[in-house]
């Protein structure tokens with residue numbers, strides 16, 4: 001059966017413009033409740049974990065984790081989002097070019113606990129920061145254009161250290177009723193994408209349907225958290 005969302009497409013300029021116009025309804029000013037609830041499953045008793053935040057926006061969870069003694073690397077196309085993250089977190093920061101990615105910059109706080117790459121995620125690779133002990137993917141896989149999904153998944157898998165614990169946040173709704181992004185990622189699609197490499201555990205489902213969803217034509221909206229680890 002064909003996917004009604006397969007021809008939807010968002011380009012990088014549209015994301016940059018959204019940030020410039022302040023159209024960032026996805027941003028959670030108090031951080032992600034679902035990450036907070038499931039953090040023990042990610043850490044699994046480890047300290048000083050190196051986290052990867054693909055398509056990080058200005059997620060305040062990055063400061064939360066850095067304050068707990070972890071390190072964070074994020075990738076985000078909007079320089080405005082990155083600068084707002086450091087300014088709103090009251091972290092002094094500096095920027096430098098990334099020699100291997102034309103036009104890209106990396107922004108780091110003084111303590112070097114948070115490093116945010118301003119570039120297209122498709123340019124990022126393990127050659128820049130090695131592999132990660134944890135990944136938090138919220139608002140990332142669900143906004144990647146369908147034609148780029150498999151490549152994005154291959155990148156994330158390549159960034160997983162052997163002990164990596166990867167929390168994936170997806171949305172479930174009827175794709176006939178809303179075009180996306182954010183795209184619906186049914187559980188079967190999560191399995192198709194990740195099962196060749198990972199064991200997958202469903203951790204939590206949250207009903208997040210509200211008036212705004214109703215106005216968009218949706219009938220239900222579920223946010224779902226999956227835990228992915230390398231295949232045993």
Ligand SMILES: C[S@@+](CC[C@H](N)C(=O)[O-])C[C@H]1O[C@@H](n2cnc3c(N)ncnc32)[C@H](O)[C@@H]1O
Pocket residue numbers: 012015016019026027028054055056057058059075076077078081119120121122138139140143
């Ligand atoms: C839905 S938002 C989620 C932001 C963040 N993860 C959060 O939970 O608040 C998606 C973010 O990805 C960025 N973005 C979209 N496509 C990108 C790409 N190909 N490479 C890097 N950043 C991208 C956008 O600018 C936007 O900030």
